[in-house]
Structures are given as C-alpha cells and as structure tokens.
Amino acid sequence: AQSVTQLGSHVSVSEGALVLLRCNYSSSVPPYLFWYVQYPNQGLQLLLKYTSAATLVKGINGFEAEFKKSETSFHLTKPSAHMSDAAEYFCAVSRMDSNYQLIWGAGTKLIIKP
Amino acid sequence: GAVVSQHPSWVICKSGTSVKIECRSLDFQATTMFWYRQFPKQSLMLMATSNEGSKATYEQGVEKDKFLINHASLTLSTLTVTSAHPEDSSFYICSARIRELPNTEAFFGQGTRLTVV
Secondary structure: OOEEEEEOOEEEEEOOOOEEEEEEEEOOOOOOEEEEEEOOOOOEEEEEEEOOOOOEEEOHHHOEEEEEOOOOEEEEEEOOOOHHHOEEEEEEEEOOOHHHOEEEOOOEEEEEEO | OOOEEEEOOEEEEOOOOOEEEEEEEOOOOOOEEEEEEEOOOOOEEEEEEEEOOOOOEEOOOOOOOOEEEEEEEOOEEEEEEOOOOHHHOEEEEEEEEOOOOOOOOEEEOOOEEEEEO
C-alpha cells in the first residue's frame, strides 16, 4: 500500500531564503508523485509532478523537486522565497488501483517572514 | 490546463435544509470525479468517487444518504448535503482527471465553503 509523509506541519523561512518542504513516500511499485499548492479558501493547484522521466522536476513559480528512490523522497525546493509563496503545500502519490486516486500527505503550511 | 469549475464558492444554510454543490469540467470530459472534504488546517479527506452513469463509491464512514452524489453527464457531478447540520460545515472540493491514468494530475475546483447555522 502506498502512503505519503510530510515532515513538518509548519515551515517558516525568511523572504529570500531557501524553501525546503519534505515529502517521503512508501510504495511497492514505481510511484507517480505530485506537489500541489493551496491558497486560503481555494482549491488545489498543481506545482509539479514526477512520472518516471527526469528525476529533477521543475514546476511553476520557481519550484522544483527531486525524486530520490534510495531515500524514497520527493522534497520540494525553491531557491528564494517570496511573500506570495505563503500557502499550504501537499504532496501526493497515485494509488495504483481504484481509479488511481491520489493519496495525500497531511500538508505543510509555509510561512514567509519579511 | 484543464479547468474544473465548482459552484457555489460559499454557502450559508439553515440547519435541516439541503445544499447542492456543482462540479463541472469545462474543457474536458471526466468519467470520474472525486469529492473531498477538508477540515481546518487538515489535509483532504476523500469522501467519494463519482462515476458517470453509475452509483458513486463512498469511502468508509461517509454516509451515502447524507451526501448524495450524482454524475449525470461527463462534465457534471453534484454533491447534495441533505438535512445539513452544523457539523457538516466544512470546505468541500471536487477534482477530476483528463485521463484515468496514474501519471495524470488531478484538476481541482475552487472549493465550496459550507456553513450551516
């Protein structure tokens, strides 16, 4: 069975600093992994996805994530945080059955300090 | 990218009344749509999978008679919260995929904030 763990319910960084949001997965088959962002009172927007091509995936808004099979990780990074990056971030993995629905991490709230 | 439109974005209703939430895929056909509930500061909780032309598949613990799902066409799924009570107040979100493949992303509606008073 697949699962997703996001380390840290809250991450606080200063504006201009590196952003690192952690995601570890558990899967017995090659996973398909996703990062989504949610702004207050809105739906979710895809940031990037890993689908077994390049291990370093570039997404929107300057975010990228690296798939590391040996560490079963898919951490999200951004070199320089902007105030507009303050939001909730969710990591997800596709189930390999049942309509391939997504299994969600608990989410990490990113706080940007001026 | 594909667009999923959810309506209304917020609704306030009296306890005991019913509320219908619509989810439309605007530029693609979705044989399957997903309905989620999100409590404050928590992740998404899958409520049910809506299948076009057939009955929805509900997750364990979700009351079928309480949360009625209809997926009458390839572009529209509705969630009706029947006899709503204050504990049903929550943020409800729908999503759909263009193709039912594990490597395709889900597109989300804007969400509906339901407040039952």
